Amino acid sequence: MAxxxxxxxxxxxxxxxxxxxxxxxxxxxILAQNANAIRFHGESGAQVTFDVDDTGxxxxxxxxxxxxENLHIEVTKTNLRYTGA
Numbered sequence: 209m210a211x212x213x214x215x216x217x218x219x220x221x222x223x224x225x226x227x228x229x230x231x232x233x234x235x236x237x238i239l240a241q242n243a244n245a246i247r248f249h250g251e252s253g254a255q256v257t258f259d260v261d262d263t264g265x266x267x268x269x270x271x272x273x274x275x276x277e278n279l280h281i282e283v284t285k286t287n288l289r290y291t292g293a
Contacts, residue, residue, distance in 0.1 A: 233271055235264030236288055 237258035239245050248254045260268060 233267045235260055235267040236286065237264065 237260045240257040240259050242257075245257050246254055
């Protein structure tokens with residue numbers, strides 16, 4: 209709500225960057241073990257490679273549909289054991 213007449217209210221802040229429009233995908237992965245796991249492209253960004261085992265197969269099938277879309281990626285370290293791709 210605006211404090212004074214004529215001021216626009218601030219946008220509602222949320223922890224969910226997609227505002228609930230799309231169900232987030234979650235799967236376990238490890239950063240690839242090779243030297244090219246993170247490749248920097250000068251000033252224009254980077255490419256990251258993850259290894260995902262069979263438990264993430266369903267999420268990855270859905271992730272394919274996101275090609276070309278802007279994504280918010282959040283990485284959390286976990287104690288779960290990766291079983292290998």
